[in-house]
Amino acid sequence: MSRGDWRAAEEFAASWLRDRGWSILARNWRWHRLELDLVARRGSTVAFVEVKMASAGSRTMVPQKLDRRKRDHISRAAAAFLAQRDITADCRFDLAEVRGEPGSFSMSYMPSAFRPRGDYTV
Amino acid sequence: MIARTMGLGLRGIRALPVEVEVSTGRGLPTFSMVGLPDSAVKESRQRVSAAIANLGYSLPGQKITVNLAPAYRRKEGSGLDLPIALCLLAAAGTVPPGELEGRIFVGELSLDGRLRPVRGMLPMAAGASELDHRGLVVPAGSGPEAALAEVEPLLAAGSLGEVVAHLRGEARLQSPDEAAAPPETGPGAPDMADVRGQEQARRAMEMAAAGGHNVLMIGPPGSGKTMLARRLPSILPPMEREEAIETTMVHSVAGALSGESPLVARRPFRSPHHTVSDAGLTGGGSTPRPGEVSLAHNGVLFLDELPEFRRSSLEVLRQPMEDGEVTIARASMTVTYPARFMLAAAMNPCPCGYSTHPGRSCSCTYGEIKRYMARVSGPLLDRIDIHAEVAPVEYSDLASGPECAGETSARIRRRVMEARRRQTQRFAGVEGVHCNADMPASMTEEICVLSPESNRLLEQAMDGYGLSARAYHRILRMARTAADLEGTGGTAPRHVSEAVAYRTLDRDIWLG
Numbered sequence: 001m002s003r004g005d006w007r008a009a010e011e012f013a014a015s016w017l018r019d020r021g022w023s024i025l026a027r028n029w030r031w032h033r034l035e036l037d038l039v040a041r042r043g044s045t046v047a048f049v050e051v052k053m054a055s056a057g058s059r060t061m062v063p064q065k066l067d068r069r070k071r072d073h074i075s076r077a078a079a080a081f082l083a084q085r086d087i088t089a090d091c092r093f094d095l096a097e098v099r100g101e102p103g104s105f106s107m108s109y110m111p112s113a114f115r116p117r118g119d120y121t122v
Numbered sequence: 123m124i125a126r127t128m129g130l131g132l133r134g135i136r137a138l139p140v141e142v143e144v145s146t147g148r149g150l151p152t153f154s155m156v157g158l159p160d161s162a163v164k165e166s167r168q169r170v171s172a173a174i175a176n177l178g179y180s181l182p183g184q185k186i187t188v189n190l191a192p193a194y195r196r197k198e199g200s201g202l203d204l205p206i207a208l209c210l211l212a213a214a215g216t217v218p219p220g221e222l223e224g225r226i227f228v229g230e231l232s233l234d235g236r237l238r239p240v241r242g243m244l245p246m247a248a249g250a251s252e253l254d255h256r257g258l259v260v261p262a263g264s265g266p267e268a269a270l271a272e273v274e275p276l277l278a279a280g281s282l283g284e285v286v287a288h289l290r291g292e293a294r295l296q297s298p299d300e301a302a303a304p305p306e307t308g309p310g311a312p313d314m315a316d317v318r319g320q321e322q323a324r325r326a327m328e329m330a331a332a333g334g335h336n337v338l339m340i341g342p343p344g345s346g347k348t349m350l351a352r353r354l355p356s357i358l359p360p361m362e363r364e365e366a367i368e369t370t371m372v373h374s375v376a377g378a379l380s381g382e383s384p385l386v387a388r389r390p391f392r393s394p395h396h397t398v399s400d401a402g403l404t405g406g407g408s409t410p411r412p413g414e415v416s417l418a419h420n421g422v423l424f425l426d427e428l429p430e431f432r433r434s435s436l437e438v439l440r441q442p443m444e445d446g447e448v449t450i451a452r453a454s455m456t457v458t459y460p461a462r463f464m465l466a467a468a469m470n471p472c473p474c475g476y477s478t479h480p481g482r483s484c485s486c487t488y489g490e491i492k493r494y495m496a497r498v499s500g501p502l503l504d505r506i507d508i509h510a511e512v513a514p515v516e517y518s519d520l521a522s523g524p525e526c527a528g529e530t531s532a533r534i535r536r537r538v539m540e541a542r543r544r545q546t547q548r549f550a551g552v553e554g555v556h557c558n559a560d561m562p563a564s565m566t567e568e569i570c571v572l573s574p575e576s577n578r579l580l581e582q583a584m585d586g587y588g589l590s591a592r593a594y595h596r597i598l599r600m601a602r603t604a605a606d607l608e609g610t611g612g613t614a615p616r617h618v619s620e621a622v623a624y625r626t627l628d629r630d631i632w633l634g
Contacts, residue, residue: 044148045183079150088148092183112183116150 006053009098012105013051014038016096022047031084034077038096046089047111048078052097066095066114075116123147123182125212127222128255129190129205130246131197134410134457135371137249139226140202141191144209149185157190160198160409160454169200170207172233177283182214196454198409201240204229204259207282208289221289226250228268229261235282239263241377244370244384247271259285265298267374267384270367303366303387312353314531319519323350326510326624328534331357332541333603334557336443336465336505338428338498340626341512342482343475347468348393350512351424354466355389356531358422359539365420368460372419375459376412390421392463396430400438410450410457415442418463428467429497436502439465443505465506469498479514495627507559507596509626541606558603563595570598576618583622593628597621 014024022040029036038049050066066074074093082091095113099106123146131138140157153167174181188206190197205227212219228246229237239261240246247268250258257275260268265278277295279285287293317324323339327350330337339347361369370386373379379386394403394414405413415423425431442448446462471477472491477484486494542557548569549555555562561569572580584594600621601613608617 075150082150090148090184091150093151112151116152118152118154 005102008102009053009105010037010051012098013049013096013107013109014040016107016109017047017049025085026081029077029081031077031080034073034080036074036077036081039081041089044089046082046087046091047094048074048081048091049094049096050074050113052095054097054099068117071114072117078116123213125209125219125222127205127209127212128224128226128253129202130226130228130249131195131202132199132242132245132375133195133455134459135242135245135368135375135412137246138195138197139249139253140197140205142202142205142209143189143191144206144213145187145189146182146184146213147187151183151185153181153186153188155188155190157188157193158196159190159202160196162200163190163197163202166200166203166206166231169203169231169233170210173203173231173235173282174207174210176233177235177286179211179214179216179286181210186210186213196409198454199241200230200238201228201242201246203231204237204261204282204285207231208285211286217286217289224254224256226253226255226258227285228259228264229279231282237261237263237279237281237285239267239381242371242375243267244270244367244374247273247276248367248371259288259295260298262298263381266301267370267379269298269300270370270385301384303383303385311356312349312531313356314353314529314534315527317346317349317353317528318522319515320346320350320512320528323347323510323512324528324534326508327354328357328538328607329600329603329620329624330354330464330466330508330510331534331538332607333507333545333600334464334559335507335600335603336559337467337508337510338503338506338627339466339468339510339512340471340478341468342479342514343470345512345514347512348424348426351393351422351426351466351468352391353531354422354424354464355391357534357538358389358464359535359542361387361389361420369420372412372416372459376417378417390418391424392418392421393424393426396425396427396432398431398435400432400435403435404438404442404448404461405450405459406452408452409454410452410459412459413448415439415448415461415463416459419460421463423463423465425465425467428469429494433497436498440501440505467498467506470494478511481514499627503627504592507600508624509628510624511626537607540609541603544606544609558599558606561599566595566598566602570602570613572598572601572613572618573615576601576613576615579615580618580622583618587622587625587628589622589625589628593625597625600624 017040022042025041026039037051040047092112095110097108126143129140129142131140211217230240243264244267248271251273259277262278262280278298279295288295366387373386392414403414442461447458448461449458472486473494474485476482545557601617604617604620605613
């Protein structure tokens with residue numbers, strides 16, 4: 001799977017969200033080592049979306065793809081993002097799993113895939 | 123958004139009212155719990171989340187903070203699941219928050235939202251009855267136990283969903299029925315009539331029951347010491363309701379109640395093995411639980427093979443025997459459990475057990491016997507009034523038919539209760555003295571006045587056997603009990619001589 005495929009998958013997830021009334025606040029946001037794939041907003045809710053590529057044959061269930069370290073990493077990045085942009089909102093952490101090849105993507109989307117373990121201060 | 127309600131925790135056998143507050147707000151959707159929760163309470167997050175999800179409701183997608191007040195007391199147990207879940211649902215708008223205020227909720231949640239019974243329900247409900255509230259909601263499985271506390275209004279629910287429906291006014295919860303007392307005697311209940319022969323030992327049991335005296339039985343293996351001890355509760359006066367409630371509370375906190383009959387209506391009989399740890403005996407653990415002395419509250423604590431118990435175990439018995447309660451201090455909390463029990467102990471006369479047996483020879487050396495006896499001497503022995511010798515059962519007693527069965531427990535109990543009634547009259551208004559065994563030395567001399575004849579007999583016995591001043595007071599007390607059993611006012615020489623007979627160990631017959 002190439003880097004281009006991954007870019008395309010992310011774009012696919014972003015447009016999927018836009019179709020459902022979300023506006024994209026950030027894509028591939030980075031700050032030091034922290035990283036967020038997609039940040040979207042609809043009304044007072046901000047969703048931090050982790051985009052995962054899955055090969056066509058993979059049968060792994062979606063939430064298991066995120067281990068505790070990865071969850072902590074995303075939570076910490078989200079806290080940093082909110083602090084930097086000075087946003088107060090209801091937050092949730094979503095998971096988008098994209099399958100297939102560019103041009104024939106399909107996606108399973110899991111809203112509120114996990115809750116952060118603790119409060120992360122930046 | 124803030125929602126709050128009341129829950130209950132435990133502190134010894136007292137309820138600890140806990141105010142549960144849930145605040146939701148903007149921010150990362152964390153779920154944190156503050157207010158010194160122990161691990162069972164911390165895990166409640168998982169149960170509550172799952173139960174709410176499985177009911178088809180959702181947790182508020184916001185930052186959630188659960189506060190358990192007062193914050194300085196450690197909260198234990200799983201009974202706070204229900205109030206936490208309801209506060210969360212109120213914060214999410216599923217339950218009207220006003221409905222939670224002024225109500226008290228207790229219950230452990232299972233993942234599918236059913237409510238499980240909780241440990242310590244009775245003391246919690248009793249605590250709730252002292253609080254100002256407009257309803258206590260408990261798990262259906264704990265309903266009969268909670269009803270014993272006569273708390274009004276009391277409602278029982280089978281699941282979180284039922285509680286939610288009730289609070290939304292869609293359905294009504296029912297009040298549970300009070301637990302019925304199990305029958306006092308039933309088939310299989312030990313009865314003194316089962317004991318063949320052993321007239322002397324039976325009499326010693328009756329004396330012990332009548333005066334509340336602690337008793338030590340000494341006899342060869344198989345002579346029926348354990349059998350006699352097991353029947354001791356059946357000749358003690360039946361428990362008053364208040365006593366039964368107190369004992370039930372201890373058993374409830376220990377999680378030792380049976381599901382069908384949550385009321386402990388029979389005097390408990392506890393017989394810990396001699397390898398029991400000190401904490402197992404007195405209670406302990408990082409969050410303290412009652413030990414054997416407290417589980418035997420208002421009943422009988424039986425220590426079989428007394429010399430085999432560790433010295434430290436016997437030492438820790440002293441304070442509860444003196445005070446009728448035991449205080450356990452641990453890092454997390456200090457609690458006091460009641461521990462007013464009658465001690466019954468049994469031992470062999472020597473390591474092999476046959477030194478007093480008429481038909482078998484003892485294989486122990488003088489030194490062995492001396493060491494064996496030394497293990498029980500000392501402070502604990504000082505607190506045991508009656509040393510009863512139990513002789514091996516005669517063949518003729520064993521082989522006799524049921525028509526030769528001994529007196530039934532019910533008949534003995536009648537005499538015991540009569541003797542106890544006399545004592546209650548005598549000690550009316552005296553703090554801390556309920557029966558002859560409780561009398562302090564000064565009071566003993568005042569109450570147990572001997573006739574010149576009895577006095578002379580006692581003097582002879584004291585000189586002849588070399589009895590101590592301590593033994594003197596014990597003999598006076600027991601003579602009083604013997605007289606109470608007979609219903610006579612003064613203590614006659616026959617009462618004194620019976621009492622002297624119960625000081626076997628003072629007489630050093632084995633070490634002569």
